[in-house]
Amino acid sequence: MRVTLRALTDEDVEAHNAGEDEHTVRWLTGGYGTVGSTTAHFHRLAENARAGFGKRGFGVCLDGRLAGYVDCDPEVGDGLEPGDVNISYAVHPWARGRGVAGEAVRLICEYLHAHRIGRRAAIRVVADNHASVRVAEKSGFTYVHDVVSGAEDRHGSTPVTMRLYVRDL
Numbered sequence: 527m528r529v530t531l532r533a534l535t536d537e538d539v540e541a542h543n544a545g546e547d548e549h550t551v552r553w554l555t556g557g558y559g560t561v562g563s564t565t566a567h568f569h570r571l572a573e574n575a576r577a578g579f580g581k582r583g584f585g586v587c588l589d590g591r592l593a594g595y596v597d598c599d600p601e602v603g604d605g606l607e608p609g610d611v612n613i614s615y616a617v618h619p620w621a622r623g624r625g626v627a628g629e630a631v632r633l634i635c636e637y638l639h640a641h642r643i644g645r646r647a648a649i650r651v652v653a654d655n656h657a658s659v660r661v662a663e664k665s666g667f668t669y670v671h672d673v674v675s676g677a678e679d680r681h682g683s684t685p686v687t688m689r690l691y692v693r694d695l
Contacts, residue, residue: 529587583596647692653672
């Protein structure tokens with residue numbers, strides 16, 4: 527098994543959207559992507575990468591096939607300290623349970639270190655997202671404390687409480 531990261535392109539939109547499921551929507555996106563919204567998102571990520579600031583995202587490939595998504599955002603301030611870089615990820619259902627998320631986190635941390643982006647990687651995860659809690663712990667992140675996010679939950683009624691895990695870069 528070989529996991530790699532690469533820039534996302536318009537050719538990835540269909541496979542990316544097809545890989546979204548109820549877990550992706552619940553824990554990460556809040557809704558399913560459309561061709562238009564996903565294309566626009568990929569273009570923003572590419573522009574941010576060219577400019578050297580903001581959220582940057584990558585396709586996670588398993589043996590050359592798009593298997594998910596990972597991004598890093600040094601501008602997230604919701605519960606993070608200056609120098610912390612938020613990491614988010616999702617793995618397509620067909621690739622789950624094979625260590626893909628952990629390897630994607632390792633690779634994005636290498637990217638952050640090599641490009642001198644931030645001083646700590648941070649993963650914010652809802653406590654009952656047990657799979658992501660395991661990824662954070664197995665990837666060498668340390669639980670710091672719970673964070674009440676400024677964002678509302680998916681039902682628009684209460685703030686979201688997340689566990690904050692960090693790892694020095």
